[in-house]
Amino acid sequence: MESSQATTEPVPSPNPATKRSLLSSLMEATAGATAAPTALHVSHSFKEDCYLLSSLKLAELKALQELQQLLAVSPKPISIWGVPLAPSSAAAAGDERAVVVLLKFLRARDFDAGQAHAMLLRCVEWRREFGADEVAEEELVGFKELEGVVAYMHGWDRWGHPVCYNAYGVFKDKDVYDRVLGDADKLHHFLRWRVQVMERGVRLLQLRPGGINSIIQVTDLKDMPKRELRAASQHILSLFQDNYPEMVARKVFINVPWYFTLLYAMISPFLTERTKSKFVIARESNVAETLYKCCRFIRPEFVPVQYGGLSRPGDLQNGPPKPATEFTIKGGERVNLEIDGIEGGASITWDIAVGGWDVDYGAEYVPSDGGSYTIIVEKTRRVPATADEPIHNVYTAREVGKMVLSIDNTNSRRRKVAAYRYFVRKPCT
Structure with missing residues (x-):
């Protein structure tokens, strides 16, 4: 399949x-x-904060160097989140992760190296006592x-x-x-x-x-x-x-x-x-x-x-979820989402969510053969603002055609955001 x-x-x-x-x-x-x-x-x-050394100001680079010097004289190895921070240790040498961690502490203390050092040591002690x-x-x-x-x-x-x-x-x-x-x-x-x-x-x-x-x-x-x-x-x-x-x-x-x-x-x-x-x-x-x-x-x-x-x-x-498509429904607007090219015997699965809901929703299947009748898959119904689940449904087509999903916002003046995704599973050969 x-x-x-x-x-x-x-x-x-x-x-x-x-x-x-x-x-x-x-x-x-x-x-x-x-x-x-x-x-x-x-x-x-x-x-967003940048951790590239080339992006730092001279004063910030100086504060980073001061903090590294303060850590270098520590009698014990210092590491946080598995990142060794003492620049003199073999493990910390060349580890660019240490720069990121040190810059976090420096930014938290407005690049005051002394205060950042004290904060970092307190954090290390807390992690040891807490078993973090x-x-x-x-x-x-x-x-x-x-x-x-x-x-x-x-x-x-x-x-x-x-x-x-x-x-x-x-x-x-x-x-x-x-x-x-x-x-x-x-x-x-x-x-x-x-x-x-x-x-x-x-x-x-x-x-x-x-x-x-x-x-x-x-x-x-x-x-x-x-x-x-x-x-x-x-x-x-x-x-x-x-x-x-x-x-x-x-x-x-x-x-x-x-x-x-x-x-x-x-x-x-x-x-x-x-x-x-x-x-x-x-x-x-x-x-x-x-x-x-x-x-x-x-x-x-x-x-x-x-x-x-x-x-x-x-x-x-x-694994990664199937991507959804986003769209906007204007106040007073009705939107039809059409899924074309569906083969007979194929299974169609779809999900729809509308922010704020209070819309009318329905689904129908329209066969390509002009002599066939349109099939009501889901009767039109009002989806209230309190709805806490997206619409989810599966339909197996008996003949070639298209699925039409209707979202009616004509009773509201408020623009609403919405998202949908679908996939079609071809029939067994």
Whole structure:
């Protein structure tokens, strides 16, 4: 049995704050206010950090050399994430990964070599005490229900950065909260699991000049219980700021409630322009548009289904996913996607996702023989905004013809982003 594309591609018819204490106090101050509209914030000044020596300023090169000299006199070998950092050691000589790691610590301390050195030594000590080098391989008991829900690595963005999703809405359930975070021991165990997720993400990085050296963080704020998670949030923030410097290329906040927009406006003056350039803040209606259309971050086949994408749990374990095609549906527009050249006996599989939904959808098969009747494959139905799964269907054609997928947005004035993919499996010969 042979798998292939249809002969023609279907086309739409023309028809983090500087000070944690400030962040905590602002969250507390806004906890009792009333709802207000939110807005989409996207910084267009973003420029990813470069780790090529030729791109550094003279002062930055000097700071790097000073840090290397400070490490050279260390009586013990120093390494982080498997990268030896002492320039005098045989292992570190010529290892370009060391430059990347050292520049991360230097940037976290504004290229102050002394402060970066102290931060690096504290990180090494924490990793030794915490057992961070071993945690990625541990089987941590009690976190099965959190895997793929609370914090997880899933896919890559368009430039190859691994993407880490964070969603803490599950903790609004008091039983779940008590079971996972109910006391100091449970919190410590949870932090170990959260560090495990981060360590596995770091292992996906190249840590080489010109390579992929940071991840994308997507944080879902829907239903997040602010007060209950304050202690855990502060611990996570402190651990990552102190021990994983400059590991995040972009910080994308989705399903943003009104108070977060207010919070961001209040703390924005305290943030550097470089920090603010990494933030993307999107209200609930903009999730799919933000993740794979508006800012062109992540392709639809890598976006989880709950965020308007086509990727279901476990999909990426079977190799690279089939690429999807993106398109836009204008307000008041109806789009027909046509899959032509289908042979009799062929099987057609398709997936469709529309950001924000609230559209009418239907599918029909149109035989090439003018004497045959059009077959209704899926009756036209309304897909609500609350739909949390993409449309997925399979149809086996009895005769030569084409599949027509209809998406009707005529009852809305709002432009919507959408994505689809399909493949046709030829009949057995």
